[in-house]
Amino acid sequence: MTRLSVNINKIATIRNARGGNNPNLVQVAIDCERFGAQGITVHPRPDERHIRYQDVLDLKDVVTTEFNIEGNPDDRFIELVKRVKPDQVTLVPDAPDAITSNAGWDTIRNADHLRKLVDTFKSDGIRVSIFVDADERMVDGAKAVGTDRIELYTEPYATHYPDNQEAAIAPFVRAAQRANEIGLDLNAGHDLSLENLRYFNEQIPYLKEVSIGHALICDALYFGLENTIQMYLRCLNRD
Numbered sequence: 569m570t571r572l573s574v575n576i577n578k579i580a581t582i583r584n585a586r587g588g589n590n591p592n593l594v595q596v597a598i599d600c601e602r603f604g605a606q607g608i609t610v611h612p613r614p615d616e617r618h619i620r621y622q623d624v625l626d627l628k629d630v631v632t633t634e635f636n637i638e639g640n641p642d643d644r645f646i647e648l649v650k651r652v653k654p655d656q657v658t659l660v661p662d663a664p665d666a667i668t669s670n671a672g673w674d675t676i677r678n679a680d681h682l683r684k685l686v687d688t689f690k691s692d693g694i695r696v697s698i699f700v701d702a703d704e705r706m707v708d709g710a711k712a713v714g715t716d717r718i719e720l721y722t723e724p725y726a727t728h729y730p731d732n733q734e735a736a737i738a739p740f741v742r743a744a745q746r747a748n749e750i751g752l753d754l755n756a757g758h759d760l761s762l763e764n765l766r767y768f769n770e771q772i773p774y775l776k777e778v779s780i781g782h783a784l785i786c787d788a789l790y791f792g793l794e795n796t797i798q799m800y801l802r803c804l805n806r807d
């Protein structure tokens with residue numbers, strides 16, 4: 569079964585637009601779980617343009633499914649994650665000024681750095697996932713630094729899916745097979761949507777979890793949050 573973790577960054581974006589507490593991020597997280605989400609993902613960024621560090625502390629007390637914190641492991645992020653002790657931390661190499669995540673780690677060039685990070689989080693009992701492109705060398709590099717999981721960066725899949733599904737999925741199938749062969753569990757995320765999710769999940773049987781934010785929150789404007797989460801869950805149902 570592939571689990572759906574709802575990324576609530578965009579809820580914080582809307583809240584921050586007016587400076588108050590509407591929508592209430594904590595209540596939305598509780599409601600996402602009530603509507604069927606099997607995890608909550610947040611991606612605090614140094615400028616706190618959506619998720620604030622305080623939000624992560626507040627969410628720790630209410631998330632009852634899987635809590636996944638994603639981000640670039642600078643000192644403040646490391647301290648936050650070690651304080652909150654979520655179920656999973658996903659390490660993402662995004663620059664502070666990036667509009668959104670735009671690449672996976674070079675797990676070979678950054679091996680020493682990643683190994684230390686993996687050790688520090690695992691020593692606190694936090695599962696570690698490393699964000700990587702669909703490249704078997706990067707998958708092998710992730711395994712070598714001791715991570716529990718990888719998250720495949722799916723933006724290239726989402727971009728090419730409308731033109732050629734088979735070509736778009738091919739590198740992801742190869743990377744997923746490699747991860748499975750060497751005993752790495754597999755997550756995926758970025759720009760997954762109602763259009764492209766079902767095919768991705770069908771083609772990659774080893775998938776443990778997808779984290780989805782942008783498209784899901786956009787869809788919720790039309791279909792409502794409960795309906796939308798149920799629609800995404802149906803895309804993940806392989807029966």
Ligand SMILES: CC(=O)[C@@H](O)[C@H](O)COP(=O)(O)O
Nearest residue numbers: 577611638660668669757758
């Ligand atoms: C790692 C990843 O792909 C997502 O966390 C994505 O970066 C969402 O972040 P934003 O909501 O800031 O775009």
Ligand SMILES: NCC(=O)COP(=O)(O)O
Nearest residue numbers: 575757758759779781782
């Ligand atoms: N890890 C990916 C994520 O959390 C959500 O990415 P997106 O759906 O907002 O592109």
